Amino acid sequence: MRKVFITGTAGFIGFHLAQLLLGEGFRVHGFDGMTDYYDVTLKQKNHQVLRQHPNFTATQGMLEDNELLSTIAADFKPDVIVHLAGQAGVRYSLENPRSYLDSNIVGTFNLMEVARQLEVGHILMASTSSVYGSNEEMPFVETEKADTPLTFYAATKKANEAMAHSYAHLWNLPTTMFRFFTVYGPNGRPDLAPFKFVDAILDGRPIDIYNHGDMYRDFTYVTDLVRGIRLLIDTPPVRPDNREVPEGDSLSPVAPYRIVNIGNSEKVRLLDFVEAIEEELGQKAIRNYMPMQLGDVPATWANAELLRTLTGYKPQTDIKVGIREFVAWFREYYAK
Template sequence: MKRAFITGSAGFIGFHLARRLLEEGWVVHGYDGMTDYYDVALKRARHDILKAHENFVATEAMLEDMAALGRAAEACRPDVIVHLAAQAGVRYSIENPRSYVDSNIVGAFNVMEVARAEGVAHLLMASTSSVYGANTEMPYAETQKADLQMSFYAATKKANEAMAHSWAHIHGVPTTMFRFFTVYGPWGRPDMALFKFTRAILGGEPIDVYNHGNMQRDFTYVGDLVEGIRRLATVPPGTTPVAASDSLSPVAPFRVVNIGNGAPVMLGDFIAAIEKATGRTAERNLMPMQPGDVPATWADAGLVEALVGTLPRTAIEDGVRDFVDWYRGWTRAG
């Protein structure tokens, strides 16, 4: 029976991944700090669903608490660690950068140290498409230079990639960093556009549309992302590249992998999908670009598919409808 240690298990992506692994018969130990960056009730509701599985154990503690993290990982005896916990959000990193240092730098180091101590077969760590920053060549490929981050959040994630590479080189820990591209779907975070837009449209309130709507995002449905992580979990980096575009390090068992839909969507089309799913028309409040934001993202998905095969690509209309259906049920239940 395979065993996974997942940080951020009460978070959006961590919850979906943990539930998927539990359904496949894995033993999962979830670790989450239950911070109040957004509604803790949503986090507890996710964990309550996971706790219904007999093979799920949860520890509530902060990443910065090395003693608690070490005890939890030792109790789990994981084959795989998936590090998803982080202080998220591009805009919040302008307001409270220290929280990103504590969680995303100190916390990530603690997870790396636990992975070394436990001798895991594979450490998978979440990065972000935001590390591409000021890059204008698209689609974004893992082998592109990415040194011009435009938010402090992205800078901490790029630092994680450098830290993890050195750790893999020094200690031989097989490590995959995956760069997410605008993940959305049921149980999503309230600070993300889909949640905020849906809440406002259903409430008859205007929505803030940044850069006057001249934005594109490679929206990735959470179920498609989880499928990619699940497959990558059993494909630790070795010594042989799988493609000419492989980001595999020449000096460490380490690679960076994009997980995205590979098809950017205009913000206006995204809003139209919400309007269709809600049956309401949005009142748009056109705004300038936010500091730290980028006008477009677009993933080159060639490497991940060379590693694990073709991934599902949920259409934006279907994924948004799933979210709106969930949102309506969640707000009625609340």
């Protein structure tokens, strides 16, 4: 039985990935800090669901607690590590940047040290489309430069990519960084736009629409995302011979290291997304149009050809289908 150590299993993406792996016969150990960045009750319920599976175990702890993290991981002896925990949120990084330094830099370093010491077969770590920053040429491709992050959140994720590359090179540690685009779906985080929109519309409260609605996002349904991660687990990068890298591959010429976009590869106008939610709810939103927020970008759009080349898989859930599933979960969970 293959063993996967996942950080952030009580969170949105980690919960769905753990469910998928457990369903396929993996043994999973989760490590989660249960921080109060958003509703801890939702996280606790996610772990309650996972604990019903006999092959799931979990530890509550912070990545910054190196002694606890190292002890738990050494006892579990994972074949693979998937790192999804960390301080999330673009806007919150304007208010509390130090939390990103502690979690996303120190915590990630601790986990990389664990992976090095245990000589795991593959470590996969979450990055973000936010690292593309001020880049304007779209769709975003993994091989283009991403040196102009616009928020400290994005900067910490870009730093994670650089840190991981050095470890891959020095210790021959197979490492895959995946760049997420706008993820949504059941069990979604309360700080994300789909959750905020549905909650406010049902309560008759206004929703904030930034840049007066002139924004585009590559909305990626969560089950599509975790399917991509699952397939990448079985696709560890290999240090290339003679520094020769296939065209279009983000594989490092000097390390078993690769960056992969996971997105729906479809640029959706924010107002179209709002209208799809309104249609599903059968209720119109009270719209509060606002200027662009500091650190935000007008558009994100993934080129996910590398993911398809590596795994044969392409995320493709239509937003109307994804919104229907999210709204159904939301209504049931909150009895609205």
